[in-house]
Amino acid sequence: MTRTQPVWRRALLAICLTAAIAGCSDSDSDIENTNSPQDETYRLQLLHFADMDGSTAALDYVSNFSRLVNAFSSDEALAEHTLVLSSGDNFIPGPRYFASGALADEDVPAALGAAGNGRADIVFVNRLGAAASALGNHDLDSGTSAFSDLIAGDGEAGGYAGADFPYLSSNADFSGDDNLSGLIAENGQPAAEVAGRVAGSTTVEVGGETIGVVGATTPLLASITSTGGIDMSPDDFVMDDAGYDKLAAAIQPSVDALVGKGINKIVIVAHMQQIAIEKALATRLNDVDIIIAGGSNTLLADSNDVLRDGDTAADTYPLSFQGPDDTPTLVVNVDGDYKYLGRLVVDFDDNGVLLTDSLDTATNGAWASTDAVVEQLANRGLNTTADSDILAVQSALQDLLVEQDGNVQGITNVYLDGRRTQVRTEETNLGNLTADANLYYARLAEPGVQVSLKNGGGIRDDIGQVVVPPGGTGDAELRPPQANASIDKPAGGVSQFDIAGALRFNNSLTIISVTAAELRDIMEHAVAATTDGATPGQFPQIGGMRIAFDADQTARSGGQMNMGTSSNGNRIRTLELIDNNGDTTDTLVTNGVLQGDAGREIRMVLLAFTAACVPGDNYNAGTSDCGDAYPLKGLSDPQRVDLDPNTDGVVDATQISTAYDPGLAMFAPAGTEQDAFAEYLQSRYSPDNGGSAFDDAETPAAEDTRIVNLKARRNVR
Helix, strand or coil, X not given: CCCCCCHHHHHHHHHHHHHHHHCCCCCCCCCCCXXXXXXXXXXXXXXXXXXXXXXXXXXXXXXXXXXXXXXXXXXXXXXXXXXXXXXXXXXXXXXXXXXXXXXXXXXXXXXXXXXXXXXXXXXXXXXCCXXXXXXXXXXXXXXXXXXXXXXXXXXXXXXXXXXXXXXECCXXXXXXXCCCHHHECCCCXXXXXXXXXXXXXXXXXXXXXXXXXXXXXCCCHHHCCXXXXXXXXXXXXXXXXXXXXXXXXXXXXXXXXXXXXXXXXXXXXXXXXXXXXXHHHHCXXXXXXXXXXXXXXXXXXXXXXXXXXXXXXXXXXXXXXXXXXXXXXXXXXCCCCCCEEEEEEEEECCCCCEEHXXXXXXXXXXXXXXXHHHHHHHHCCCCCCCCHHHHHHHHHHHHHHHHHHXXXXXXXXXXXXXXXXXXXXXXXXXXXXXXXXXXXXXXXXXXXXXXXXXEHHHCCCCECEEECCHHHCCCCEEECCCCEHHHXXXXXXXXXXXXXXXXXXXXXXXXXXXXXXXXXXXXXXXXXXXXXXXXXXXXXXXXXXXXXXXXXXXXXXXCCECCHHHCCCCCEEEEEEECCCCCXXXXXXXXXXXXXXXXXXXXXXXECCCCCCCCECCECCCCCCCHHHCCCECCCCCCCEECCCCCCCECCCCCCCHHHCCCCCCCXXXXXXXXXXXXXXXXXXXXXXXXXXXXXXXXXXXXXXXXXXXXXXXXXX
């Protein structure tokens, strides 16, 4: 059935679209209006989520999240018309991921079947009723072999069933990966029939209608996770009009194939990392009704949504656009970590065209998984019972993790800022602390190491409390970690659990040599993606050096090959090496100009993830991409040394001995960033070892001194 509309219908749709943008309801109610749809229309209730990978508190939120899903799914007017979808990043290597694998046999809930890393997260998504999920970058962080095992399950002989839903990505070619090629399903098959497999698209029967679901993933996947043999389209993607056109062209055939089967209601589950990309796709894709964004943690909400303390909506819910076929396309997203459930109830006409005048702000938006919201729905008579399997798995993981929160490594008198919006845009005190910890640790192995670099995207959580004053007025207070007397955790205590949550990838540390010119080019890349509203994972957190950059100047481009003295970026205005007191020891860049001998050597510690493309005597880089696309290919003489004896890519046993490790912290492997952080806290900020509490409070971007944002300083004058 075609979706081409006559001129009068297009005009009517434009009026409806304008009304939707202006706001569809002035109701102050937080309870939905679920009146029956008009004759000859079809009503869909879409419940959606993404990015369940972040905060350590996600495990606390999942029970109320289940209550929300069950409440809306139990509404008699909509029960048969409900579709649940995820836009990816359902799990991430971190505390709850590994806790699932660390459960003792007697503590494994029946729903889990058997202990295994990440299995609890898949059980959560299963029990929430997700019909399909986009492929997210963090779903692959442990590699395609681990991902394959998680979604496929143990088979008939095992106790773990795997995913009850398919993972979708229409612009991913899985055929070149040995672990996933056997799990490829034909596109457009019913979701229940291809559960535990990968495909580009699927279909779901909802209320007597067939809904087409198409997946799409950031083309930059290889630079931010472990893609194995997965090939992404388009190549060399850039966030500009030409790049968006290419990406839309890679996705459109999967949509067209579903439309060719007579399916006229299409939802895209996308995981693009920046919601600007999903917005751009909404104006470029034909026959698409709804795009669920993912990867950016963007909180969209309408004016009467009750948000969690301290949260602010980035934009309205939903965002409305017009596709090239002159029909509406809605973009929806909510913040992750089981903090919010996205809910969209919308009608379609008999041609499958979305009717924006059916949108109701009292029904749609971001529903916070708080006790107050759950109680509100219960008072309306909806079923707010949490799924028993989710509760059992949640309890088992929480019991195990309590032991970790009592394992205190150091004390802080201040909040440690690891929020995504901060560590990916400016210097933070947690960024400084962990970069300094890596530098301290690397110098134990090799005293001549001068600088430390880590990607802000590798910091996944804050350490402390964000407290909003009573009544929700005034600025949120940023406080150090709260005491927990039940486990002997003191006020300000930074625990194993805190560290594992903030540095959940627990990357290995690597030392390399770069020249002054090469370091300048590396730092140009570090700030190249910085722009208003963006949160690029490549943004740096640094130790042993100081930079000043100007985001109004020319950003570096040119890929992962280091350009040395030919760097085409001009944002780094100052680059200095500094000592432990912050005094300058060497000036590399002044007023944007490289100073002194461009070839002088600088030893740098960074994450093995970032250095994945750097070869060494004991490391085979193969064809690996550099983490976060850092320009580390073609370095003149990297002299790579890996501090973790278990680093991937080892080709012999000549790695450095871990005898340098002080052994003050024992919960993480030697040579990893968690161990470096814990050892540093133990040596400097633990009263048990004669140290004093960390006391460097977070500062606004305009007041930062290690990463000086010149544009931010201009804006406050």
